[in-house]
Amino acid sequence: MDKALYPLKFEPIYQYRLWGGRKLAHLLSKPLPKEEPIGEAWILSDRKDHASKVTNGNLKGYTITQLMKEFPKELMGILVDRFDYFPLLLKFLDCKEVLSVQVHPSDDQKSYIPKGDTGKTEAWVVLETGNDSRIYAGLKEGTDQQNLRAAIQNNCVADRLHSFVPKAGDAVFIHSGTVHTLGGTVVFEVQENSDVTFRLYDWDRTDPKTGKPRDLQVDEALACIDFEQVNIGPAKPVVDAKQSNTEKLFDNEHFILWRMKYKSLFKVGVNNEPTILVGIEGTGNVVFNAKNHEIGKGDVMLLPAELGECEIQPDGQITLLQIAIPGKDKSKKS
Structure with missing residues (x-):
């Protein structure tokens, strides 16, 4: 078999999320799974549990993980010595409901990152909005660990978050350590290849699959917040x-x-x-x-x-x- 490289396309990996919807069916050609909320499509992922597969050409069926091992120089060029796995994770998100209020650690916060993983800086490009669209990005000025913890205990976290109503085409940069969430939108997301997320607050909801609230990691989240990340708005192209x-x-x-x-x-x-x-x-x-x-x-x-x-x-x-x-x-x- 000819194994020369060429432009490689990949199959999306759909992920159930309680905050998701069904809008990714209009964006991607692969049919959605059964009638359940699909919040994420991982469109390029070199994760051990979710490795993207090639859909075209002679290398169809190969995972990105296999390609990185078999063709490291051909695939990565001058970056070949920097990465053992593909360093970015790409997704489409259908945020029918608002996600949990969350934060990701930075690369240097090693004690909060599982072995083999990294911190997580990410960014969004807004593709669709609705009447209830909102992006929460960064804290309001004057927020510190003490009054943020009090807001969590009093179920009024949103009062401590900067937010704005997005429009299609907006680009939003979320550096590691930035408190964030979003809802009522469909976005493209690019991020470091990491799945480390700490939840501060989940809007007091219950996961219908388990009948229980999702776990929070308040102490870890507070330790990873960069309290100087305030009032984040759309980036200027x-x-x-x-x-x-x-x-x-x-x-x-x-x-x-x-x-x-x-x-x-x-x-x-x-x-x-x-x-x-x-x-x-x-x-x-x-x-x-x-x-x-x-x-x-x-x-x-x-x-x-x-x-x-x-x-x-x-x-x-x-x-x-x-x-x-x-x-x-x-x-x-x-």
């Missing part, structure tokens, strides 16, 4: 001076993300570095080795480092997110 149809939404030590809207041929990818593409609207074809590889709404495509730059031919207009993994000495920016 930076339009590319040379390509007005490309705007940078996030640029930090873990990931760089651009939003691209084109009607004619354009280029994606970087020589000797992996690139991830996520389809938001429309369809098109990534052209590699004179072959077309279709990408459309809800699709994720990984361009291995050895592919270098590729061209995309849109069918009409296409909107894509392009994600890169920064080099080793990347300074902290958002």
Whole structure:
């Protein structure tokens, strides 16, 4: 079998969440599981318990974990020595109801991170909103550990959280240590490859599957909060001076993300570095080795480092997110 790499597409992994809904059925082609709330679709995941599988070409059925072991240099290029597993986790979230109020540790808070895992910085791109949409991002000024703990005990945590009503297209950066939650929205999420979450508060609800409230980790959450992360709002996109149809939404030590809207041929990818593409609207074809590889709404495509730059031919207009993994000495920016 020819095992040369090419643009790789992956099958989404659906996750039950009590706060989820059924809207991901309109975003992704894979049918949702039985009639239960689906809150997350993990579209690129190199986790031991949930490893994404290739859906196209000669490597169909391979997991991203297998690819990282068998083709490390070809896949990661100049980043090959930095990572034993793929460092980002990509998701679509259907937040029909508001998630728990939560926080994630930073990479240097080792005592709160299971062995082999990392901290968790993440970011959202808002795709759909509704009448009850709200994003909680950061604390209100003047909030400290004492009055936040009191708010938890008195079931009034929301009074201590900064929030705003999002609109489609908003980009929100959630650095590790930031208290956050959201509801009434469908978002794309990019994050460090970590599943470490500490819940501060869960709105006094019961999980219908267990008949019990979900566990809270108040002490751990309070220990991991960065109380200087206050009043977080939408990020300001930076339009590319040379390509007005490309705007940078996030640029930090873990990931760089651009939003691209084109009607004619354009280029994606970087020589000797992996690139991830996520389809938001429309369809098109990534052209590699004179072959077309279709990408459309809800699709994720990984361009291995050895592919270098590729061209995309849109069918009409296409909107894509392009994600890169920064080099080793990347300074902290958002």
